[in-house]
Amino acid sequence: MRTHFIAIGGAAMHNLALALHCKGDQVTGSDDAIFEPSKSRLENKGLLPQELGWFPEKITADIDAVILGMHAKADNPELLKAQELGLKIYSYPEFLYEQSKNKTRVVIGGSHGKTTITSMILHVMHYHNIEVDYMVGAQLEGFDTMVHLTEENDFIVLEGDEYLSSPIDRRPKFHLYQPNIALISGIAWDHINVFPTYENYVEQFEIFIQKITNGGILVYNENDPEVKRVAEKADNPIRKIPYHTPEYSVQNGITLLETPEGPMPIEVFGAHNLNNLAGAKWICQNMGVDEADFYEAIASFKGASKRLEKIAERANKVAFKDFAHSPSKVAATTKAVKEQYPDRKLIACLELHTYSSLNSEFLKEYQGALDDADLAVVFYSPDAVKIKQLQEVTYEQIAQAFKRDNLVIYTNPAEFKQFLFSTDFDNSALLLMSSGNYGGLNFDEVKTLIS
Template sequence: MKTHFIAIGGSAMHNLAIALKDKGYHVTGSDDAIFEPSKSRLEKKGILPGEMGWFPEKITSDIDAVILGMHAHQDNPELAKAKELGLKIYSYPEFLYEQSKNKTRVVIAGSHGKTTITSMILHVLNFHQKEVDFMVGAQLEGFDCMVKLSEDHDFMVLEGDEYLSSPIDLRSKFLLYQPNIALLSGIAWDHINVFKTFDDYVEQFRKFVASITAGGVLVYNEEDAEVVKVVENAENYFRKIPYKTPEYEIVNGKVHLKTEMGDVPLSVFGAHNLLNLEGARHICHTLGIMDEDFYEAIMSFKGASKRLERVEREDNGTLYKDFAHAPSKVKAAVKAFCEQFKNEKKYGFLELHTYSSLNPVFLEQYDHAMDGLDEAIVFYSEDALKIKRMEPISPELIKEKFKNENLKVFTNAEELHAYWNTLDKTEGVYLMMSSGNFGGLDLMK
């Protein structure tokens, strides 16, 4: 099968391209910019574009599938050529469905926790040498690629994202998967640039639950009121399995899960991660993994990439990085960090740089998000606001919205880096929350 990727360099797109190459497909692609690690990974597989840019002449009538990434625009010249030739154009999730429509599809959705839950499930299955197809949004230990596609596996585990499918398909990605087994971890307003109201955002999850196949299964977080509301109001027929935070205790800085089989020591921490773990356990149970086998495997799970991930520093200082940027994720990460390091001086850094997080209306959602930290620091770039053509935001407004008068606010990367360099990283513990890089800050030094 001959496939062409428009915007091949994205974190999700390049993994799918590699997976198809490994499956034996003929793969080509284009992009106007490709960064690491996508660049070297595509190059290693021999599918890195020879030059950057869009080339309509690459689009020929013998292409079986054009896969369109979100990074491309509606007026992309390669897209125009594909339409002109009448080629089949897929969004990323639409193509994944095509690859899995004859399999049992397991879709993990929710505003927060979906990457970690998907990662936990895959870790357990891999530990017990149970092979499945999958797509997950983070690099996992023991896995070479974030996408696996085959002809012979019976199951496909998919991380279900509520963001848009492609520039020409404005449906939420997870609405295309039609799950047989689903999980809903939580609902907290995100992507305000697309979903203008909270109800508009919740509507995507209503549609997701409605898309579960007849007689399917939904595992859901019963501690989230919005999730419960969506589940209770669903009109389609499926089996409902609720889950909640399991009992645990922290002994000598290590989390121990309390189970009927005794205490299970874990390598992850935080109540939200234990809630994620419980959801993963229920999904694994539907896939034939008994609790004893689940606990045996989960003890060695060290976390998904950039989800409360320990950074090995040269000075052995205690520093964790977390992908958290949405309010619910920030609150969960801070709470977990404060619980884990009760007796240490705790520094928390948060970078605001998404459209949602820099929107004055949405900033209300961050109230008390940094509470419990001894030193709370928020960074956003005034230059980034200009690039995004957004109105300036004052540090005073940030403090007001966070309801934290002691918040330190930096709007200039150089000033942030200067402050960072004054801190002795061997004193106290550090939590770095961002989907960016704090203006190029080196967390290793």
């Protein structure tokens, strides 16, 4: 099969390109900007475009499938040529569905936790040598790519993102997968540039439930009131399995999960991660892994990349970085670290980086999100606001939104870095939360603060 990627350099797109190449397909692609690690990974497989840009002459009638990434625009020259030739054009999720129509599709959805839950499931399967196809949003230990496709595997595990499918397909990605087994971990308003009201956002999850195949299974987090409401009111012919945060304790910085065989030490921590673990357990059981085998495997799960990832530790100091950026994720992550290290000073640093977090109307959703921190710091770049063509966000608006008198706010990357490197981290836990990099912060340098 010959496949061409328009915007091959994206995190998801380049992984799908690699997966198809490994499967034996002929893969080509274009992009106007490709960054690391996509660049090196494509280059290693001979898939890196010879030059950046869009080249309509690459689009020929013998191409079987064109896969269109969100980074491309609706007037992309290669897309226009593909449309002119009448080629089959897929969005990323549409193509994944096409590749998995004859498999049992397991789709993990939710405003938060979906990457971690998907990663937990894959870790358990890998531990027990159970081969499955998959697509996950983070690099995992023991896995070469974030996408894996075969002809023979019975199951495919898909992280179900609610963001849009492509520039010409405005449906949320997870509406296209038609799961046999689905999970919803939580609902907290996000992507306000696409879903302008909370009600509109919640509706996407209601539609997702309706897309579950008749006789399928919905596993849902009953600790989340909105998830519980949406799941319980659904009237399509599916089986519903609720889950909740299991019993656990923290002793000397180690989290012990209560199991039928007694307390079991685990690598991950925080109520939100234990809740994720409970959801993953139900999914694995419905994929044929019994409870005891699940616990045996999950004990060694260290977490997904950038999800509460420990980057340095020494004596009485520790540093984590986390992808958390939405209010619910920030609150859960901050609380988790404080609970794990109750006797240490928690220094929590949040970068406002996404469209939602830099929106003056949405900012009020962050009230209380950093309350568990002993020292709370917010960084945002006025340049990022301009690049995203958003209305200016002021220092005062941020201070008012978080409703915290001693909140520290930085808008200059150099000043934020100076703050970090002049802070005494003895008997402290440093938590860096962002989907960006604080205006160019080198995390390898940050590690030296803890050593």
